[in-house]
Amino acid sequence: MLCTHRWLTSNSELLTQLVAISETLNEGEGQLARAKYKLAILYSEKGMAAESESCKAQAIELRGKLRPEAKDAPFEEKEFMELCLWMLW
Numbered sequence: 858m859l860c861t862h863r864w865l866t867s868n869s870e871l872l873t874q875l876v877a878i879s880e881t882l883n884e885g886e887g888q889l890a891r892a893k894y895k896l897a898i899l900y901s902e903k904g905m906a907a908e909s910e911s912c913k914a915q916a917i918e919l920r921g922k923l924r925p926e927a928k929d930a931p932f933e934e935k936e937f938m939e940l941c942l943w944m945l946w
Contacts, residue, residue, distance in 0.1 A: 868895075886919055887919075888941055894937040
């Protein structure tokens with residue numbers, strides 16, 4: 858369990874840093890949406906429901922801005938990968 862906790866903590870720290878980077882890049886909103894999606898999943902796995910819901914809402918909002926036709930798309934990784942024109946991570 859301790860190893861899993863460290864893995865989740867390391868991943869959430871990395872994703873938080875990626876969010877900060879994405880926010881500074883031109884055309885980085887797809888990356889930001891993807892990072893928020895991943896954070897929502899990790900926070901959920903850590904039992905951090907409020908943080909998870911906040912990231913999920915932000916990810917969905919960004920996806921809607923970038924792809925209005927995906928408004929009702931499922932909250933799945935595939936949907937957020939398609940928002941990344943280039944790979945930051």
